[in-house]
Structure formats: C-alpha cells, structure tokens
Amino acid sequence: MRKKLLNTIIVIILMVILSNFALSAYSQDVEFEIRATRNRLAVGQSMQLSLIYKNAKNVSTLQLPEIEGFRSVYLGPSTRMTLINNSFSSTVSHNYRLIALSNGRFTIGPFRVKYKNKEYKSNVLTVAIGENISNGTAGLSKQSKEKRLEDRIFAIMSLKKTKFYLNELVSLTIKIYADGLTVSEVQYPEIIYEGFSLGEYEKHKQYQETMNGVLYEVIEFKTDIFGVRPGNFSFGPAGIKGNIVIKKSRRRPSSGFDDFFGDDVFEGFFGRYQKFPFSFKSNAIPVTVIALPQKDKPDNFMGAVGNFDFNISADPKDIEVGDPITLKMAISGEGNFNTLTVPKQDSLGDFKVYEPEVKVENKIKIFEQILMPKTDKLKEIPRIEFCFFNPLKGEYVNITKGPIPIKVSSSEKEQNIKIVEYGNQTEVSLKNETIGKGIAYIKTSPGEINKIGVYLYKSKVTIFLLILSLGFLFLSLMFHAKLNRLRTDLKYARHLQAPRKARVGIKKIRRYLQEGNVKEFYNYIFKTLQEYLGNKFHLSSASITLDVIEEYFKSAEIKLDIDIINKIKEIFQDCDKSRYSVVDIDKNIMNDAFKNLEEIIDYFQRKKYKNV
Amino acid sequence: MFNIDQFKLFLISLFFLTGSMCFAQEEKSSEYHFYRANLLYEKGNYDEAIAEYKKLNEKSLESGNFYYNIGNCYFKKGDLGKSILNYEKAKKILPRDKDLIANYEYAKSNIEIKSIEPKSLWIIKEVDNFFEQFTIDEITKVLFIFYIILLIVTGVCIVLRIPTVKKVMVISVPAILVLCNFISLSKRVDQINKEAIVIENKIEAKFEPFEKAATHFILYEGVKVTILSLNGNWCKIKRIDNKIGWINKDQLSII
Numbered sequence: 001m002r003k004k005l006l007n008t009i010i011v012i013i014l015m016v017i018l019s020n021f022a023l024s025a026y027s028q029d030v031e032f033e034i035r036a037t038r039n040r041l042a043v044g045q046s047m048q049l050s051l052i053y054k055n056a057k058n059v060s061t062l063q064l065p066e067i068e069g070f071r072s073v074y075l076g077p078s079t080r081m082t083l084i085n086n087s088f089s090s091t092v093s094h095n096y097r098l099i100a101l102s103n104g105r106f107t108i109g110p111f112r113v114k115y116k117n118k119e120y121k122s123n124v125l126t127v128a129i130g131e132n133i134s135n136g137t138a139g140l141s142k143q144s145k146e147k148r149l150e151d152r153i154f155a156i157m158s159l160k161k162t163k164f165y166l167n168e169l170v171s172l173t174i175k176i177y178a179d180g181l182t183v184s185e186v187q188y189p190e191i192i193y194e195g196f197s198l199g200e201y202e203k204h205k206q207y208q209e210t211m212n213g214v215l216y217e218v219i220e221f222k223t224d225i226f227g228v229r230p231g232n233f234s235f236g237p238a239g240i241k242g243n244i245v246i247k248k249s250r251r252r253p254s255s256g257f258d259d260f261f262g263d264d265v266f267e268g269f270f271g272r273y274q275k276f277p278f279s280f281k282s283n284a285i286p287v288t289v290i291a292l293p294q295k296d297k298p299d300n301f302m303g304a305v306g307n308f309d310f311n312i313s314a315d316p317k318d319i320e321v322g323d324p325i326t327l328k329m330a331i332s333g334e335g336n337f338n339t340l341t342v343p344k345q346d347s348l349g350d351f352k353v354y355e356p357e358v359k360v361e362n363k364i365k366i367f368e369q370i371l372m373p374k375t376d377k378l379k380e381i382p383r384i385e386f387c388f389f390n391p392l393k394g395e396y397v398n399i400t401k402g403p404i405p406i407k408v409s410s411s412e413k414e415q416n417i418k419i420v421e422y423g424n425q426t427e428v429s430l431k432n433e434t435i436g437k438g439i440a441y442i443k444t445s446p447g448e449i450n451k452i453g454v455y456l457y458k459s460k461v462t463i464f465l466l467i468l469s470l471g472f473l474f475l476s477l478m479f480h481a482k483l484n485r486l487r488t489d490l491k492y493a494r495h496l497q498a499p500r501k502a503r504v505g506i507k508k509i510r511r512y513l514q515e516g517n518v519k520e521f522y523n524y525i526f527k528t529l530q531e532y533l534g535n536k537f538h539l540s541s542a543s544i545t546l547d548v549i550e551e552y553f554k555s556a557e558i559k560l561d562i563d564i565i566n567k568i569k570e571i572f573q574d575c576d577k578s579r580y581s582v583v584d585i586d587k588n589i590m591n592d593a594f595k596n597l598e599e600i601i602d603y604f605q606r607k608k609y610k611n612v
Numbered sequence: 613m614f615n616i617d618q619f620k621l622f623l624i625s626l627f628f629l630t631g632s633m634c635f636a637q638e639e640k641s642s643e644y645h646f647y648r649a650n651l652l653y654e655k656g657n658y659d660e661a662i663a664e665y666k667k668l669n670e671k672s673l674e675s676g677n678f679y680y681n682i683g684n685c686y687f688k689k690g691d692l693g694k695s696i697l698n699y700e701k702a703k704k705i706l707p708r709d710k711d712l713i714a715n716y717e718y719a720k721s722n723i724e725i726k727s728i729e730p731k732s733l734w735i736i737k738e739v740d741n742f743f744e745q746f747t748i749d750e751i752t753k754v755l756f757i758f759y760i761i762l763l764i765v766t767g768v769c770i771v772l773r774i775p776t777v778k779k780v781m782v783i784s785v786p787a788i789l790v791l792c793n794f795i796s797l798s799k800r801v802d803q804i805n806k807e808a809i810v811i812e813n814k815i816e817a818k819f820e821p822f823e824k825a826a827t828h829f830i831l832y833e834g835v836k837v838t839i840l841s842l843n844g845n846w847c848k849i850k851r852i853d854n855k856i857g858w859i860n861k862d863q864l865s866i867i
Contacts, residue, residue, distance in 0.1 A: 446643050462756065
C-alpha cells in the first residue's frame, strides 16, 4: 500500500518535471527532417519512413505525396523526449511504411510542412531498390543480431586537421553511434588533452547516419581546440558515459545482454524498462602542433592566430579636456578569439587611459577603452596596429587603423556653469557676462568609491583601539601608583626587594658550594638569610637571629612551622660552627644547608601574613 | 621550509591581497560605468545615464560623485524630488563640495514651498550646522583624536598632581569636545535610514494611517522628513517643524 502511494507520488512529480521540460523544449527552435530505417532494399520489401518534428507540438499528419518507386501506408505518430547533459529536447514523428515497387535509385523528399504560419523544408533521402541489395541487407541484419555490445555502441572522434599551428583553432567532432539501442543521459565527453586548450561544447545534435550499410542513431558533440605548445601529441581518447534504456522482456532472463548488465534497476515505477550505465572510450588522434614561424615575425605580434578583420571607432570626437572618449576596437573573423589581446597602440601619453572592457559577441571581440585627453593640444588618437598569423596562408598579417582626428578644447563649460552659480565671486573677472541660473556640471571623475553602509564607528578596529587606549591609561596609572609607593613606602619597598636580593645571594652561594669555599659559603648563607628576613619583615638585618624572628612572629600573633624554625636554627648553628671550628665540613652538610636556605625563602614567599 | 605560523601568515596575506585585488577590479569596472554614464549625460540620455550610474549601487558600492551626477540627471529630467534625494546622498559623502552645495541649494530653491525652519535653540542649530560639514567617518576620526587627548590629559593631570581646580579646567576642554563629537555622531548614526525625501508632489500627511483619515498637513516634493515608524504601507513621519503625520511609503525615498 505504502509502496503504491510512493510510486504514485513519484509519477506525479516526474510528470510535473517532464511537463516543465516539455514546455521549455517547445520554446526552442523547430526543426523538420525525414529519416528512413534503410537505404537499400529489394522489390516487395518495406522500410519505415519517419517525418520528424523537433521541438514542435500538435503537428498535424501530413498527407504524403506520391513517391516514385514506393507505395506508402500511414502507421501513426510517436513522441520521444531526450535529456542529454541537462539539455532537454523532444521529437514528434509521423511514421509511414514504404513498400518498394520497382528497381532503381529513388529520391524521397524534400517535403514541406507548415507549422505556426512558418514553412519548414525537409532533407532528401536516396534509396536503392534491387534484388542483390536485398540479399546483402538480409545478411547484414542477421549479422547484427550476433553483434557484440562494442559494435552496437561506440564513439568516433575526428579533428578537421591533425597538423596545425600553435593557437590555431581546429574543429573537433565526437560522434556516438548506437545501433538499435536507446541511449539517454549521455554526459559531455571527457578528453585527455595535455598540450591543448579545449573550448565549450556546442549544443549536441541527434540524427541518423548509415555506415557500412547499418543505420545508426548518432549523437554528435562539437567543439574547438587549439594547441598551446608545439610538438607531436596524442589527442584523446574521449571518455563517454551515459545510460542505455532497454525494454525488459517478461520472460527472464531475456537475453545475453540482460545477463551481462544484471537485472532490475527501475523495477516498480518504470516496470518494463531498465536503465544500464555504460562507459567506453573513443579513438585517440595523433596530432602535430607546429610552432609559429620566427621569420618575418612582427614585434607587435601578440599571439593572435586566424583570419581576422580589424576596425576602430571613437565617440565623441569633439570634446573638452578631461572628458572621456570611448575608443572601440573590434576584431572580427575566423580564428582563436581566446588568445586575442588588446591591439598595440602608439604612445597615448597625453591621454589618461583606463583598462578596456572586453566583450565577445558572435565571432567579434570588442575592446572598449576610455581615453581622457589631458591637454587641448591633442589633435588625434594615434594609429593602432593589430597583427595576427594567418594559418591558411602561413604568414603574418598586420592591419593598421587610424589615426582618428579629434577636437579637444579647454574645459570652459564647467567654468561657465560655476560662474553662473557663484555670481558674486566671479563678477570681477566677467563683469559683462549675463548672470543666469543653472546647475554645476557633472563630476568628471568617479571620486572615492566605498562600500555602502561601511562606517568607521562600526569598525572592530576602532572599538578595539578605544578600549586599548583606555586600558593603557589604567595600566600607566597603576604603574605610576606602584612606583610612587616604592618611593615613599620603605617597608613595601623592602618587602618587594627581599626575594630579588635573596636570588642574587643564592647565586653566589651556589658558586661557593661548587668551588668548595666553606668559609665564603657559610658567610653568604648567613648574610643572605639575615638580609632576606630583615627585608621581608622590615627588621634590622644586622640584628636578625632566631630569637628575634621568634619574638617578631609572637608579637604579630603568627605561628611558625616547627620545621622552618628548626631549619633556621640549623643554618645559624652551621654558620657559627664554620666560623669558629677548624674541622673541615662535609660537602653533604653544605648541600643540606643550601637546600634549607632555599626552602626557608620559598616558605616565606608562599605565605601571606596579614599583620606583617 | 614553511612552518605553520609562516603558512598562516601567508594565507592571511593572500586573503587580504585577493580581497584588495577584487575591490580594485570592482573599482575599475565602476569607473567604466561612470565614464559611459557621463557620455550618455552629454548626449542628453538622462535615463540611460542614471541606469549606468546606478550600476555602482548594484555592487553595494557608493561614491559622492556618482550620487551628484545622478542628482544632475534627475534635475535635468525635471524630477526635483529624486534630484534632491541624490544630492542629499552625495552630501553625506561630500559635505563640503561647493558644486554640490550650489546645486543642492538651487534644486531646493525650485521646490514649490520653501523648507520650514526647524524650531530649536540657535546654539544647537549652529552646532548642527557645524557638524553637517563633516561625514560620519570624519566625526568618528575627530572623536577618536579628542578621546586620546582626553585620556592623555587625564593621565598627565593625575601623574603631575595638578590642583583639582586646574585639573577640572584642563580636563573639561577635551571632555566637552569629546561630548560634542559623541552627541553629533550619535545623532548622525541615529539618522541613518531614517531620513527621507518626498518624491511626489503635494502629498497629504494624514492624522491616521488610513486613506480616509483627515489631512494634517501638506508635503511638497523634495522636502526632507524623518521616518518614525512603519505600519504596513504607511509611514509615520516627522516634518522638520516637528509636525507628525502618516503618508504612503511609496511617496518618499530613504536617503
């Protein structure tokens, strides 16, 4: 039930999409042609003739005129819609069966039809009727049944020329041939083209073509290529990808073809149709790209290759200093427009020159350049040269156009208007002028161009700088306050200096420890500890003893760790011992004393005393 | 070889470089439109010239000279309201341009009824007129400079222990300048997208946002108004003399 509902929804969506495609297809150009299923047959045999209308809707049935050698029977219409590279096309065919009546070569068509008040003329087909031919075709049709897939669908790539000049544009055609297979969703061919530049593909064409007596459905892709470096190359192959749609037989497995691809892709919605992806490669083409001749190569040659015409025009020609002139340089003809650059201009020193705007229309490349005369002495726009290499003649061609005469006058218009506006200011210089009313002339330069709605006050940089400067002021004031306190508050200053001075002392003690200088070692241990404790607690350094320290902490109602008291005591005792004893002190004891000193300083640095 | 920091620096430089190159490219093409439009103006094709000038706005860019020239085109076409509108836009960018002021004044002199003077103190009018001569960015820059001066002066006063009276006097000068600039900037920022020009001739401002409501006052083409609020297709506006009314929003264009 749910599956059925889902299928219905998919059908509706696809119908809407298809109807949209159909509408877009009908808005395209209408084409009319005729196709036959065979071009050779025997008397008594028949073939199918189709009158095909591309992108046309509601085409009425054409009453076929008498065709010599045949008798015709109308079979009915058929419609086909194709989607290739997202490009949609639809065809309506009116099909007839033609029965061969007599031997000979006969032409079918051209037929004329009227569609929407416009007459369309078909192509002409030539068909041969004879006994031998019939046998041959019969043999062929039998043979085709045994054909492999590679023989039923393949691609042929061809170049108009295989030996051409550097930058010379050469037409490339890729044809996909399908024998009795319906192909859809064919992608643009992917080509390996090192050393070449590939243009955009034109809209693909679809038609029928007979090759070796077999009628193929052909999809044709066309583009242009040009070589970007000289040498011998292999161009291609082109990779082709798409889908083959085949009608599924009710008996399974129906054929070797089905076995090859496997089954069932669109089971359900499409029911009796299956879609199989295919990919194969076309042939590669050996190509020689010839370097452009160095002999007689003009200095102004910029790489243009083809057969071109060159024209220039300027507007306006009667101007004032600072007014813009539009110089139009048009290059038309056949050739490589991709490599066309702005033609070489003689010195334009007295003009302000702007970058040209480039437009490419149907086989015409136009460079529109704005020139602004700087002085009224200019009489002309200097001549312009365009040089190109003609690959057909194998020679360089130089076209020179101009100079274009111009009339440049000094900028009076602007002054006049300003004079009128600022009558009071200019009365002195132009007393006899008639004072009128009007507006000042337009601006002749675009001025400063900025983004709309971008203001400095919104900028994050501005806000950051405002906050930063305020922060800087606060930091400066804090620093100033600290310096001031250091200058006036001795206790605070000594408190801050204590660890710094202790670090200096420790450095010296470490050196004496390494040297084994016992006397100086203990001398500095004692001195450093005394000085540190004196500075830290704002006491006289010279009078520091363990008793003084204990007394101080007692009066400040702070309890000291026993461990620290013992360490201080030990250091003082060791120092006394070293001074008065003649016995050598062991290095380990010295190491312990040093460690103790560091631990004491570390302890007091980490402790915060409120009453101190 | 590159380390990560150097690579980041390279990417940032590349980002700014491509950004500035893109902007430079847009500027070049804008110049092209400008000169084309000037040629069209010369030939008297004002509509085409306006369309060409407006291509700059399509790229979200603006220039005072573009607006000025559009104003001239509309003036030549006889479309006074849109002419004044574009001169107003140009004035936001080129407030001291003499040609622009002259054309703006001339265009305004052609309005059917002369603009009504705002009711406010002369000192406020003078200050407003003074700051009208600067763009928002210029006011921001000056504000920033005065702000830095204020910080330095405050810092110096604290460090040098200047007596309080002198301190107040010295600090108050940059402080007042900062305040004036700040008020002016806030006012200008507040006006963004709120000021509009009447582009239709002789329209009736209603007491209420209904077609059948009673008429409160008349507005003429080219008159500047302030948009207070929106109600569907109706705009609550304030005229320069502080009269408030409702008009259809299609009848005005935001500066």
